[in-house]
Amino acid sequence: MRRSIATVCLSGSLVDKMHAASAAGFDGIEMFEPDLVSSELSPEEVVALAARLGLTLDLYQPFRDFEGVGEEALVENLRRAEAKFRLMNRLGIDTMLVCSNVATATIDSDQVSADQLRRMGEVAAEHGVRIAFEALAWGRFVDDYRRSWRIVELADHPNVGVCLDSFHILSRGHDPADIERIPGDKIFFLQLADAPALSMDVLSWSRHHRVFPGEGSFDLPAFLAHVLRAGYDGPLSLEVFNDTFRQTDVDRTAVHALRSLVWLEDQSQRILDGSEGLLPCVEPPTGFDFVEVKAEDTSDVEVMLGQLGFAFRGRHRSKPVSLWTSGDARIVLNEQHARDTVAHLSAIGFLVAEPDAAGRRAQELMAPVVHRRTYATEVPLQAVEAPDGTEIFFGGPPTSAWIDEFHGGTGTPGELVTAVDHVNLAQPWQDFDEAVLFFTSVLGLEAEDAGVELAGPRGLVRSRVMSSPLSDVRLPLNVVPPADEQSPSSQHVALLCSDTRAAVRRARAAGLSILPVPANYYDDLQARLGLDDEFRRELEALGVMYERDATGEYFNAYTRTIGQVFFELVERRDGYSGYGASNAPVRMAAQRR
Numbered sequence: 010m011r012r013s014i015a016t017v018c019l020s021g022s023l024v025d026k027m028h029a030a031s032a033a034g035f036d037g038i039e040m041f042e043p044d045l046v047s048s049e050l051s052p053e054e055v056v057a058l059a060a061r062l063g064l065t066l067d068l069y070q071p072f073r074d075f076e077g078v079g080e081e082a083l084v085e086n087l088r089r090a091e092a093k094f095r096l097m098n099r100l101g102i103d104t105m106l107v108c109s110n111v112a113t114a115t116i117d118s119d120q121v122s123a124d125q126l127r128r129m130g131e132v133a134a135e136h137g138v139r140i141a142f143e144a145l146a147w148g149r150f151v152d153d154y155r156r157s158w159r160i161v162e163l164a165d166h167p168n169v170g171v172c173l174d175s176f177h178i179l180s181r182g183h184d185p186a187d188i189e190r191i192p193g194d195k196i197f198f199l200q201l202a203d204a205p206a207l208s209m210d211v212l213s214w215s216r217h218h219r220v221f222p223g224e225g226s227f228d229l230p231a232f233l234a235h236v237l238r239a240g241y242d243g244p245l246s247l248e249v250f251n252d253t254f255r256q257t258d259v260d261r262t263a264v265h266a267l268r269s270l271v272w273l274e275d276q277s278q279r280i281l282d283g284s285e286g287l288l289p290c291v292e293p294p295t296g297f298d299f300v301e302v303k304a305e306d307t308s309d310v311e312v313m314l315g316q317l318g319f320a321f322r323g324r325h326r327s328k329p330v331s332l333w334t335s336g337d338a339r340i341v342l343n344e345q346h347a348r349d350t351v352a353h354l355s356a357i358g359f360l361v362a363e364p365d366a367a368g369r370r371a372q373e374l375m376a377p378v379v380h381r382r383t384y385a386t387e388v389p390l391q392a393v394e395a396p397d398g399t400e401i402f403f404g405g406p407p408t409s410a411w412i413d414e415f416h417g418g419t420g421t422p423g424e425l426v427t428a429v430d431h432v433n434l435a436q437p438w439q440d441f442d443e444a445v446l447f448f449t450s451v452l453g454l455e456a457e458d459a460g461v462e463l464a465g466p467r468g469l470v471r472s473r474v475m476s477s478p479l480s481d482v483r484l485p486l487n488v489v490p491p492a493d494e495q496s497p498s499s500q501h502v503a504l505l506c507s508d509t510r511a512a513v514r515r516a517r518a519a520g521l522s523i524l525p526v527p528a529n530y531y532d533d534l535q536a537r538l539g540l541d542d543e544f545r546r547e548l549e550a551l552g553v554m555y556e557r558d559a560t561g562e563y564f565n566a567y568t569r570t571i572g573q574v575f576f577e578l579v580e581r582r583d584g585y586s587g588y589g590a591s592n593a594p595v596r597m598a599a600q601r602r
């Protein structure tokens with residue numbers, strides 16, 4: 010299907026927006042009126058630019074406050090509309106979006122609104138254009154797509170149809186199934202946007218918090234499937250009003266936007282015909298293959314891994330890279346091309362059933378490919394770059410052959426650390442939504458919930474956990490306040506262990522410093538959970554934190570930070586599935602000290 014984007018989604022001038030939409034691969038744009046009004050380009054120059062860029066101009070929008078008014082106002086509105094139809098003729102645009110009246114409507118009558126839209130349709134027909142009537146969620150009288158369709162049906166004019174916008178329908182909780190009752194050729198336009206679940210007035214929600222499909226909490230694949238079943242075959246167009254996207258790099262946002270449409274089309278296709286989507290179907294990962302830490306000098310991390318019970322598994326035969334393992338946890342330390350960099354999380358390998366298909370899927374979703382030099386005899390790895398720059402590798406099954414490229418290991422690992430439990434990735438604030446979509450579309454992970462917000466010592470930390478269906482892969486994404494972006498509290502690898510307290514005792518005996526936890530934390534914990542004194546003293550003496558809920562128990566402890574990374578030891582009992590969220594503010598404050 011044709012893919013389109015409203016200019017309002019993107020930052021910069023109209024010319025910047027058109028270039029970015031074209032470069033990303035969109036077929037067309039919705040011309041948002043204020044972008045044209047503020048442009049120095051004449052309508053004819055816009056047409057010429059669009060032709061050069063291979064973009065169609067699919068919609069002119071919005072035309073406001075037309076219907077439900079008295080006769081005098083209507084005459085004025087028709088004059089206003091006709092001026093815009095003449096402009097549309099200059100632009101070669103054949104469809105205008107008319108939003109339901111939010112301000113000047115005085116008559117609450119389907120028949121009156123239908124008569125007035127029919128008169129508009131007659132004028133539109135004289136100019137060879139059509140009008141697409143959209144029920145805004147905050148319309149004065151028309152705020153439901155079923156009512157806008159009733160009015161259009163009553164207007165009964167070939168140049169009058171509806172515009173469906175997923176935000177206005179899903180934000181109000183209106184059932185999208187009734188879309189299938191609308192004849193496809195009367196759906197003149199389709200606008201797609203997702204949004205996080207927020208309890209606030211719907212206008213502010215719409216104007217500031219829309220996100221691209223796959224990033225919020227609406228079910229866009231099911232929504233689009235209804236529209237396609239109705240027989241709609243016009244463009245799929247994104248209309249996302251979002252404060253962040255308005256101020257971030259336009260070219261990057263355009264690619265990010267197109268990725269959401271490619272993903273959405275694929276998902277809806279699967280709903281419609283059972284299985285065959287557009288993208289190589291890739292099962293979500295079943296585990297972590299490895300986590301890579303990069304630094305100019307990784308020796309401090311090596312010491313820490315030894316204290317945590319990891320064994321040195323060997324050095325890579327051709328690169329300055331070493332492998333450390335304990336159970337199924339594999340940590341790769343990389344000093345290649347790492348001059349002047351402190352220890353940081355540089356790559357995550359995921360175990361997938363079909364690494365090649367996963368790599369192809371990622372490329373079709375426009376994930377930037379990572380090129381790492383591999384030699385003829387080595388296993389070629391499929392890798393792409395996540396929005397925050399972390400390299401994502403696809404390996405397996407069941408564990409990757411690349412491990413055999415490491416030689417000269419010594420020692421045997423301890424038995425306490427058994428696997429990587431989760432990896433926390435710090436996201437610059439402007440990348441957060443894009444990262445959610447990236448891990449949803451490229452890896453097939455799902456957001457566990459709408460996310461949480463924690464008060465950190467230097468600002469709010471937003472957190473959302475992306476995980477695989479069986480939770481064998483968990484990736485909490487944290488938006489850290491700008492002051493903390495390069496700071497210690499950003500990234501960490503949580504290691505699953507069979508007994509956190511034993512692992513901490515062992516690590517302490519080997520000389521590891523565990524992050525100190527204040528006595529106030531243990532006072533609060535004891536008060537909240539009614540811990541007995543002996544248990545509390547044991548936790549406190551070790552610096553082990555604790556959480557308990559209806560599902561089970563969580564024991565965890567943090568190492569000191571090296572460069573930008575630290576490790577967490579975690580023990581889950583009885584299926585506890587959280588992350589000890591109440592611990593994070595205490596941890597961040599301790600790290601700051």
Ligand SMILES: O=C(O)c1ccc(O)c(O)c1
Nearest residue numbers: 071108143174215216248
């Ligand atoms: O917020 C608005 O005014 C507005 C304008 C045009 C649209 O298509 C829309 O969905 C919202």
Ligand SMILES: [Mg+2]
Nearest residue numbers: 143174200248
């Ligand atoms: Mg809209």
